Amino acid sequence: MKRKIAVAPCSGIGKSLGAAAREAAFILAEDLRPDKTKMVALSLLVMGDGPAKLEVAGGEAVAIDGCKLECAAKVLACSGAAKVHKIAVFDVLRRHRGLKPEGVCDLNEDGSKLARAAAEEAAGIVDGIDGEDGHA
Amino acid sequence: MPDLPRKKVGLIACSGEERAEGTVTRRAVRQVLEKLRPDDTVTLCLPLFLAGGEGERAFARRYPTIAVDGCDERCAARATERYSARPAASIVVTEIAKESGSPDIGTARRLNGSGLRLADTAAARIAGETDRLLQRPRRRITEPAAAAGGCSCGSGLPQGTLRISGSDVRVAGLPIIFAQARERGLEPNAGTAAVLLETVGIYNEVPADRKQAWTDALIQGYAGFLEEKG
Secondary structure (H helix, E strand, O other): OOEEEEEEOOOOOOHHHOOOOOOHHHHHHHHOOOOOOOEOOOOHHOOOOOHHHHHHHEEEEEEEOOOOOHHHHHHHHHOOOOEEEEHHHHHHHHOOOOOOOOOOOOOOHHHHHHHHHHHHHHHHHHHHHHHHHHOO | OOOOOOOOOEEEEOOOOOHHHHHHHHHHHHHHHHHHHHEEEOOOOOHHHOOOOOHHHHHHHHHOOEEEEEEEEEEEHHHHHHHHHOOOEEEHHHHHHHHHHHOOOOOOOOOOOHHHHHHHHHHHHHHHHHHHOOOOOOOOOOOOOOOOEOOOOOOOOOOEEEEEEOOEEEEEEEHHHHHHHHOOOOOOOHHHHHHHHHHHHHHHOOOOOHHHHHHHHHHEEEEEEEEHHH
């Protein structure tokens, strides 16, 4: 049985883009590609938690980041991911200029739409990885 | 004009995506930042500790922090201690849930009513710890909502750039610090530079061996700021 692709959103708590990144990861792992992906808690990876690192090490992973600091991508790379595919929510927002995401704990409707758009882009990446069959 | 107080408490939520309690930590911390203690708190970003956020590490080394964890793995508390300094207080949501009898709080994606109430309880606990750490009298926890709370990654504190020894360095809070100095009528001189350096040092790591370079850059940057503002 194939290992699921690890997905980690940034834990951004200061901006709605961080919240959208988190919501996008839930949409991807629970709604769009539940059979192919698995959410990994960034906090566990920060602490080098063994089981969490096993989910990541040596495989391809998807980072969904809210800002340019790219915490999720960096932490996945530090955790041994063979390749980190990046989804930058601020870039997704540029492609959906009409959206005005607001809120952190409770995203507004535009924030939810942005999360959905980011999740759909991430799903495309997951399908690409799956298509290559390169994931151990 | 936003104000930079002399001392703030840093809040670090684990935000754990695997458990509903991780979502409770986020909600509770935001509540404290936005409504309960907006003037006394900032957030520190947990993954930035590992991803190279020197600003977060510096802040947590010098100022009190409260780690807010979803479970007894205590990732936020341990990461803060490992990468910076031991948190002044540690709050674990599962312990609060046990005390308040909240067995089902929903999912990490969506908290239910019990989960939302648990977040309220955790927020009140964080606000109480903030008052204790700042040696302030305990206040009512229901206060009017304020502007969005500050975030050390820059969403709450605007960043500015200083040219230090030939390199551009991002400095958290710089525009506000300069604006406050201007409001106080401070001239760009050595005395002002010392004040600016002290305030900048609250939010940024100023290496001990580079204080003079920072001081020079601050005077120059502040002079430019005054000129720009007329």
